[in-house]
Amino acid sequence: MKPPQSCPQTGELINKLLAATDNEAISMQNDPHLTGCPHCRFVIDQLTADLEKWQQQGPGTIAIDPTARIKSASANSGKLQPILVKVAAIAAASVLTGLIVSHKLIPASGPTYRDIAADYTLELSTDDSFPIDYFNEE
Amino acid sequence: MMTEKQLTDALRRRDEAAFRELILRFQPITARVIFKITGDKEETPDLVQEVFVSIWEQVKNFREEASLSTWIYQLSTNKARNHLKWKKLRTGFRLSWQSEQAQPPAGMNHSLNMALEMFERKDDENAITMALQQLPHNQRTAFVLSKSEGLSNPEIAAIMKLSVSSVESLNFRARQNLVKILLPYYNNKKS
Missing domain, CATH: 1.20.1280 (Monooxygenase)
Structure with missing residues (x-):
């Protein structure tokens, strides 16, 4: 059946x-x-x-050697360190030079915000340029 | 043989003999878990190697809140998940559902057809291996840790950083989905 x-x-x-x-x-x-x-x-x-x-079931016998990889990683990090120190020193020196140069070149006694604001304040009583008589004309 | 605590301390001191012992002791577990989650025999050795390199690099940050073996299981399952994500991105092939909220009926039909096609092409392949590839990553991981590694739900919860009830739910849904895939396969095989 x-x-x-x-x-x-x-x-x-x-x-x-x-x-x-x-x-x-x-x-x-x-x-x-x-x-x-x-x-x-x-x-x-x-x-x-x-x-x-x-x-x-498994992947079978696998041959791995991570010790070789960690050794090469350590060796590379040892080589990399002096290069990183040099790069950092150059960057710091560049920033410092830039600050010094800008400090020397830009004059300290430039117009301030208050000076500029005062220039544009409208003083109706003293400002000759404002045509106040215009409004008084009949 | 060193205890897990001694092994961890020795690794922190950068003891290479301890590292070799760690590899001898944990390589079979790592390889088995990664292989069963990814189903990728060719990539497994590289992924296992990367897990051990990660252990060497990260052991200083290992806070011993969990056991060393739990941590190694975590690294292995994460490595497998990242590999699958990368593989999915690379090939553009949909190996698993994007999330648990995906529409199971449509996805299931698609997965089912795909699974059956694969079974037909590779008759020597194990049905469980092929069916597992159709499950979302979380369900697959929970099922592998439970059924292959024989871990308890609290142990799996610690590895997956989930609650025990979430793990129970994942295993329940994994079994339901496996039944949907395996039932037509075995029915067809019989006929």
Whole structure:
């Protein structure tokens, strides 16, 4: 007799097996439904085999040598340090020179904000340029 | 054999013998986790190497709030996630859902078809490996740590920096999605 192609309980049994510990998975083999349903028996047997295979699966023997990489990283950081110190010293010297030069070249007694503001203050009583008579004309 | 505390202290002193012992002890775990999350056999050795270089560089900042093994699991899962993000960006290929809020029915159908096509092409591949590649990263990581590494939910919560209930929820959704992918596969395989 050809076994049935599907069973409504298969999904539930797959879920149960995926959640099961090793001992629970072993005891699941005696589930009363599995003894009477060839479809579920087939699926659960396949899944059990696939799960075991997956659990044992790995990338195999891998040859890595991170010690070589950390040594080369340390060596590189040793070489890099004097270069970084030089770059920092040059940058600091440039900034300092810039500050000194700007201090020397820009005159200290330039017009201030208050001076400029005073220039533009409108003094109606004393300002000759303002045509105040215009408003008084009849 | 040094304890984790002794090993950490020795690494902080830049003891290379301790570093070699760390590699011997933790390389299998790191390789297994990275391989199972990424499914990428070729890239795994490089990623494992990068994890150990990160340990060497960051051990001074390791505050021992968690155990050394938890920290190494964290670095490994983060490395795997970053690799997948980078791979997705590079290839433009949608390997996982962008977020947990994605529409499962549409995504699932797409993933399901893709998974079945892959199974047909690579019959020797493990169905679990292929189905896991269709899950969002968080669900995949929780499932791998639980089912492959045999870690408890509180341990997984510490590694993933989540609450225990979030880990339970991730594992629940991972199993539901795996059932949706594996059920048609096994039904087809039988017929």
